[in-house]
Amino acid sequence: MKKKALIFGITGQDGSYLAEYLIKKNYIVHGVKRRSSSINTGRVDHIYQDPHVSNRTFILHYGDITDSLSVARLVKQIKPHEIYNLAAQSHVQVSFESPEYTANADAIGALRILEAIRFNKLEKKTKFYQAGTSELYGLNEKTPQNEKSFFHPASPYGVAKLYAHWITINYRESYNMFACNGILFNHESPRRGETFVTQKIVQAMCRIKQKKQKTLYLGNLYAKRDWGHARDFVHAMWLIMQRKDPKDFVIATGKQTTVKNFVNLVAKKLKIKLTWKGKGIKEKALDQKGQILVACDKAYFRPLEVNNLLGDSSRARKILNWKPKTSIRELVSEMVDKEMNETIG
Ligand code: NAP
Numbered sequence: 001m002k003k004k005a006l007i008f009g010i011t012g013q014d015g016s017y018l019a020e021y022l023i024k025k026n027y028i029v030h031g032v033k034r035r036s037s038s039i040n041t042g043r044v045d046h047i048y049q050d051p052h053v054s055n056r057t058f059i060l061h062y063g064d065i066t067d068s069l070s071v072a073r074l075v076k077q078i079k080p081h082e083i084y085n086l087a088a089q090s091h092v093q094v095s096f097e098s099p100e101y102t103a104n105a106d107a108i109g110a111l112r113i114l115e116a117i118r119f120n121k122l123e124k125k126t127k128f129y130q131a132g133t134s135e136l137y138g139l140n141e142k143t144p145q146n147e148k149s150f151f152h153p154a155s156p157y158g159v160a161k162l163y164a165h166w167i168t169i170n171y172r173e174s175y176n177m178f179a180c181n182g183i184l185f186n187h188e189s190p191r192r193g194e195t196f197v198t199q200k201i202v203q204a205m206c207r208i209k210q211k212k213q214k215t216l217y218l219g220n221l222y223a224k225r226d227w228g229h230a231r232d233f234v235h236a237m238w239l240i241m242q243r244k245d246p247k248d249f250v251i252a253t254g255k256q257t258t259v260k261n262f263v264n265l266v267a268k269k270l271k272i273k274l275t276w277k278g279k280g281i282k283e284k285a286l287d288q289k290g291q292i293l294v295a296c297d298k299a300y301f302r303p304l305e306v307n308n309l310l311g312d313s314s315r316a317r318k319i320l321n322w323k324p325k326t327s328i329r330e331l332v333s334e335m336v337d338k339e340m341n342e343t344i345g
């Protein structure tokens with residue numbers, strides 16, 4: 001019998017890679033998409049199967065993580081072996097603008113799924129994965145961060161995810177459920193949303209190369225992130241769910257890069273020569289003709305910044321035998337190639 005997985009957040013970056021991965025592993029994948037006025041399935045269109053096809057392995061359902069009834073109905077109807085909760089308002093800066101919605105989706109969303117498993121009496125059948133985040137460490141800058149490092153979230157997003165983290169552990173301990181957290185550090189890909197810094201840099205630098213844009217405006221150039229590839233990270237999610245006993249795992253590359261260095265890596269790949277000048281908000285990068293290609297804009301600085309993230313994933317490497325396959329240079333190369341191929345013409 002094929003295993004059934006239910007993915008909340010199927011239309012997102014990770015949801016699309018995870019769905020591909022599970023289909024290859026012979027699962028039937030059910031995914032939850034939100035109703036939207038414009039089409040939001042671009043990342044999964046290539047695996048879409050028409051409802052009239054028999055024995056479908058990829059099935060989409062309407063639902064919303066903020067709507068308890070839809071969550072409960074889907075869990076009851078599908079009775080999945082594995083549920084992956086990847087649904088979230090996932091943008092840290094946006095969470096300062098929409099803190100209440102972020103709490104509803106990112107914190108209570110996890111609770112809604114856990115409760116649906118419990119009151120449908122699926123505790124023994126259904127495993128639950130919660131998409132946790134390195135944003136939990138926030139102001140705890142003691143690196144590298146691992147499963148034992150303390151949490152000090154620094155945004156409404158981080159605080160909401162902290163609730164989701166602990167409610168997952170609470171249901172595991174209270175009801176003996178297989179419920180676990182992946183504490184994932186930043187992971188990117190050509191499918192990354194356009195307002196996250198890596199994709200924003202890639203898209204703008206490609207447009208600058210093609211003379212379609214003059215300047216890229218950024219916020220804090222000195223934030224340090226541990227950036228991996230989403231494809232490698234969804235593999236870790238699946239491994240976490242295959243264990244006999246539920247456990248929480250940090251997933252990270254263990255290598256750190258600043259935002260500024262990410263700009264340099266993209267510029268290098270595109271053969272754009274940058275010269276950095278100035279300090280603070282006045283810092284900028286010029287091309288050989290003295291044109292400003294990169295500048296800072298205070299609109300992109302956050303009320304509170306997470307400066308220093310670097311993960312120690314030795315537990316995952318030891319117990320799950322997981323390690324990242326993609327280097328940051330390969331990640332940049334793949335993102336730039338995809339963008340250039342799509343926009344050339
Ligand atoms: P993403 O691209 O922003 O995808 C988020 C997904 O959640 C989308 O499918 C989105 O639907 C869906 N969603 C948002 N609100 C929803 C709601 N109310 N009901 C149902 N679905 C909703 O995020 P991602 O990068 O794939 O990340 C996946 C998960 O991992 C998120 O929970 C994120 O917080 C967490 N995480 C990400 C990273 C990272 O570096 N990528 C690191 C650590 C943790 P629409 O397409 O309709 O917007």
Ligand code: G4F
Pocket residue numbers: 090091092093132133134135184185186187195196197198200217218219220221223224225259300301302305306309
């Ligand atoms: O790409 P970012 O917006 O990602 P951030 O805030 O690290 O959050 C991402 O990773 C988390 C895991 O640690 C996830 F939980 C979360 O869902 C999301 O996927 O920003 C990265 C860094 C920040 O320090 C930000 O201040 O880049 C800095 N930055 C500088 N200029 C900018 C910009 N970020 C954005 N989005 N846009 C800018 O113009």
